[in-house]
Amino acid sequence: MAKAEGRGSYRFFTPETNERLHEQFQLEQDLRLALERDEILLHFQPRVDLRDGRILSLEALVRWQHPQQGLIPPGRFIPLAETTGLILQLGPIVLDLACRQLLDWQAQGVPVVPIAVNLSANELFLDGLAQRLGNTAEGFGIAPEMLEFEITESAAMRSIERAVAAVTELRQRGFSIALDDFGTGYASLSYLNRLPVNSLKIDRSFLAEIDERPELPYQATAILKAIIGLGDNLGLARIAEGVETEAQRRFLLAHHCTVAQGYYYCRPLPAEQLEPLLRAGRVEPGG
Ligand code: C2E
Ligand code: MG
Numbered sequence: 113m114a115k116a117e118g119r120g121s122y123r124f125f126t127p128e129t130n131e132r133l134h135e136q137f138q139l140e141q142d143l144r145l146a147l148e149r150d151e152i153l154l155h156f157q158p159r160v161d162l163r164d165g166r167i168l169s170l171e172a173l174v175r176w177q178h179p180q181q182g183l184i185p186p187g188r189f190i191p192l193a194e195t196t197g198l199i200l201q202l203g204p205i206v207l208d209l210a211c212r213q214l215l216d217w218q219a220q221g222v223p224v225v226p227i228a229v230n231l232s233a234n235e236l237f238l239d240g241l242a243q244r245l246g247n248t249a250e251g252f253g254i255a256p257e258m259l260e261f262e263i264t265e266s267a268a269m270r271s272i273e274r275a276v277a278a279v280t281e282l283r284q285r286g287f288s289i290a291l292d293d294f295g296t297g298y299a300s301l302s303y304l305n306r307l308p309v310n311s312l313k314i315d316r317s318f319l320a321e322i323d324e325r326p327e328l329p330y331q332a333t334a335i336l337k338a339i340i341g342l343g344d345n346l347g348l349a350r351i352a353e354g355v356e357t358e359a360q361r362r363f364l365l366a367h368h369c370t371v372a373q374g375y376y377y378c379r380p381l382p383a384e385q386l387e388p389l390l391r392a393g394r395v396e397p398g399g
């Protein structure tokens with residue numbers, strides 16, 4: 113490393129950087145094609161009532177079926193889609209897929225629950241967003257109560273004024289809004305009063321502190337408890353992300369957070385695999 117950065121070397125243009133740039137460029141070209149070639153698909157993760165495992169809603173999580181590389185997770189292409197502006201094409205595709213899935217399930221007699229769709233910051237601040245989302249739902253004949261949109265706390269903090277305006281418009285159209293990854297942004301809490309969201313999604317990093325140890329250090333749980341309490345006091349629903357263990361489930365129930373999603377209940381699944389669970393209406397923890 114020290115040697116590679118020594119005198120006479122191209123510190124910012126090593127063969128590795130070159131390769132990475134090339135890869136990113138290639139991925140961008142591939143993504144452009146993917147958007148026209150039906151390579152984008154959704155997996156769905158249930159949000160469950162921790163008391164009885166009942167499925168309350170689903171989160172739609174995008175995947176890319178790459179012809180050579182296989183299934184690519186959003187962490188590898190959403191940031192790219194955001195920096196290249198391709199997110200403005202990808203976002204509508206995701207919403208269309210979610211709406212179509214609701215209609216498919218309805219047609220098959222599968223009991224449906226609302227679907228939550230993630231919005232990126234670039235989409236949140238787009239003029240006419242509420243209009244577009246409203247038109248899409250209406251075009252599919254889907255009631256706005258069947259759709260929720262997740263915006264991240266860090267996106268909202270980019271411009272609280274515009275986030276308030278966008279969320280207000282979406283609420284007026286009957287959509288629910290969740291504040292995603294809550295607790296990870298550099299948020300001053302005063303903005304929360306003004307942002308008319310329905311729920312807080314407690315970031316998974318807070319829950320990760322809780323494991324099977326019987327005695328937890330106070331600090332490990334203090335912030336988690338404070339966030340749950342804050343949501344409670346503001347009259348917001350709380351959804352815990354990333355429940356992986358029975359100890360975490362018990363902790364949440366003991367602290368008045370009754371809704372969660374996580375591998376302990378169910379990984380994000382393709383629609384066909386979710387169907388039996390939707391028919392049953394519930395999932396078994398640990399299964
Ligand atoms: P997110 O919205 O916070 O979604 C939750 C992520 O946590 C998902 O990762 C999910 O698979 C994962 N997860 C759920 N339960 C557990 C658990 O128990 N343990 C662990 N370790 N992870 C768990 P995924 O599907 O890879 O998505 C990552 C992120 O990509 C999402 O985070 C979201 O920010 C973004 N994303 C996904 N789909 C979309 C989309 O359609 N549009 C936009 N703009 N962003 C999306
Ligand atoms: Mg989300």
Ligand code: MG
Nearest residue numbers: 292293313353
């Ligand atoms: Mg999240």
Ligand code: MG
Nearest residue numbers: 293315316353
């Ligand atoms: Mg997250």
